[in-house]
Amino acid sequence: MKRKKIRKRKKLLPGAIGPRTSVFINGRLVGEHEKGEALVAELKSRRRQGSLSSQVNFYFNRKSDDFFINTDSGRARRPYIVVEAGQSRLTPVLLEQLKKGEITWNGLIKLGVIEYLDAEEEEGALVALREENLSPDHTHLEIDPVSIFGVTVSVLPFPEYNSSPRITMACAMAKQSLGTYSVNFNMRNDSRAHIMYYPQQPLAQTHPYKLLGFAERAAGQNFIVAITSSYGYNIGDAVVMNKNAIDRGLGRSVFYKAHESEERRYPGGQKDTFEIPLPTTSGYREEKAYRFLGEDGMISPECEVKAKDALVGKTSPPRFLEEITVFGVIEEKKRESSLVLKSGEDGVVDSVMLTDSLAGTKLVKVRVRSTKVPEVGDKFASRHGQKGVIGLLRPQEDMPFTADGIVPDLIINPHAIPSRMTVGHLLEMLGSKAACYSGNLVDATPFSGDREEDIRKIMKEHNLEEFGEETLYDGITGMPIKTKIFIGVIYYQKLHHLVSNKMHVRSRGPVQLLTHQPTEGRSREGGLRFGEMERDCLIGYGASMLLRERLLDESDKTSLLVCEKCGSIGYHDFVKNRDNCPLCDDSKLEQVEMSYAFKLLLDEIESLGIFPRLILRDKA
């Protein structure tokens, strides 16, 4: 049908190109047409009438006089209301029918009331955000202003009252919130998973929030929040939390961590074995470490495990084949390779699963669970890009309270508000507070939700201070606080940055094999790097001794024998009980302290074919 109208492209003669529109289907040039614009109008109207598929999109580029028809898969498309002569095709009559259920969404598409545009056709459309903005130039109308947002933004309450960077941050943080990420979490073995104990749906919800069903998978709780300073414990985005509220279950979550171990096969037909290692195994740990293991080498559920406890006992074949001794062939010594819990991963064994891997070997997955009760250092955030870290857990009796005896769960600092301009945060506090009294949820939908006046009206109806400010009484002195304090209810999310999974200290610990310097990183119980710039600071301050302590004494100090005569590094011969220089026959060797890294440097220089000598002198 389309093909008939489009002429086969003739040989391109210079004069023949003319003012003809090139026609492309799915990016391939198929021919030319004399009146491009008319063709577009015709095709579009046919699509609206239903004689062409609603999934075809047209885009006419007036500038280059190109006409694109797209029918291929993978185009992102979104629906709009069709506008003709400045009039929405979704008439009040149709709207009424829709409400009564006499007409469906698909029916509207068939009628040409709704159409889906792809990215290219969108280029040629002028879309009005609201019906009252319609002009004769408009081609389409947005179904609802919210639809300009994606999923992450459209579930945020009152975003139109916030500054845009805060919205971006709120979106980023909403993705880190703890809730119920999956309903079958009990059957899953995700390597890391957080589940909130008592999630609540927010009191301020947007329309898309309800549509998406987030209320059934909530990721947060409604906190009673006061905005006031709190004896300095909420300075710089710290927050003070009510200890008793936490004991009642506020912000409580479980953390699951899955550990796995596999009976690997090695070339030569050998393989690992799940078993309790015998004390003769090389690398055998303390007997205590294996106390939870059953005969099959596996731990049972509900064992309280701590660092260094074995979850799965496993032995591996030796790395090198049998060693031959004077007695003949000695029995091969197995290596211990159990799955051992690292420090800071304490918990209770939740499940033990035995299956086989893709390679067909035995595979165990052990899931360890631990309850994470909010503690100083845990991170919380509202849905307005307002994040904070717990600075203090204060007992309820010391928290401020209102005349009604309401005690806040959380106290944030007023300095968090002005520079960030998160008015939505304040509005949500007020709205949710009103919701608590009226018993109805607040509509926080962007552009069309409840307005401040509506909320204030509800406040007044319930004989409340309409701006949400109340006199608070200091919990410690019992005296009223002179200023009225803004207190309300707001949805807070617990974010998955928990101190207990991050904190790290080291006083002594493992060192690297090659350099004899402390290991790096929390997982290896590592030290904190004293870097070049830190070094410069100590030099600049003139703290020589401290510098030597950091770089030598607390790092890779070694003592080596150096030949006084030739300056090469020697060794002590324990058999003959004498110091030996590799070059000189009879010379004195001296103990010299140096960094192991320097010893490596000397070795490295030797490997270049350069012989470095150390010329010794007494310390003056």
Next chain:
Amino acid sequence: MTTKSKKQIEVGEAVGIVAAQSIGEPGTQMTMRTFHYAGVAEQVPTGLPRLIELVDARKEPKKPIMDIFLKEEYAASEEKAKAVAKDIECTTLDKVAYVEEDFEEKKILITLEPSELETEGVVASEVAKKVKALAGSHVEHKDNVITVKPTTSSLRNIRRLTNKLKQVHIKGVERISRTLVVKGKDGKYFIRTSGSNLATLMKNPKVDTERLYTNDVQETARVLGIEAARNALVREIKQVLDMQNLNVDVRHCMLLADAMTMGGEIKSIGRHGLSGEKAGVLARAAFEETVKHLINAATHGDDDKLIGVTENIIIGQTVPVGTGLVRLKVKLG
């Protein structure tokens, strides 16, 4: 202890590190700001690019500039100052004449523009003399046309000569490409130039030589000596930092300039300059081109006396700075 001696730096203070940190820390901010301004056409490099230029001891700044202050009688009136400026500005042959080759006849024709000659205040014969000085052979001067018959017949050499002729210096001070008369804060006029020629302008009787300014540090060193260059370096570095509103004590800049000029010539900071000439083998090897330094040291049988900070850190001893400098001596008898 007197107040004065308290203010003095004590023995063992790590002044170099402190200076480096004091200039380096605000320098990081400068980097950010410089990149922020990227794309804006700058006349003279300022900020980080200029600082790098100074510290690298480049042969010539990207944009050499001079401020020429005039003797009292010329500085007062704009006209007189402009006249001096005109004298100073360098005029080349292609500014007053049209130069073209005639490859068939194997000659170069220079057609003088009378009007241009007049505005520049030069006589045709003078131009011909200058051309003769360069081209030497067979220069004929007739009315407004100077004909040069080169000795070589190769077209390439003729073209080369033409290009040379175009740049023949007719009048004014060499390398001063543009001049601008500016009214100073004191109401006196001075000349700002693009291009720098300190030696020639020092000889000009109309110029107040005591205040003559150039931003070319290398030239200052050549003409006025290394002490002057040190002062120029301090001034230039401080100027760059001040312009960015970075409060750095001059004494840090002075130390930097001292370090750069103490060898009698301007040394750059880095591989080819100061850091490349450190005393210790290990210190040099630790900085850049490790293997090169190690092998050179080995072939020469060098000793490292372990005097510096870096060396002592490498081997793991106290550094000879601050508390590490103090030694205990037993008094005998």
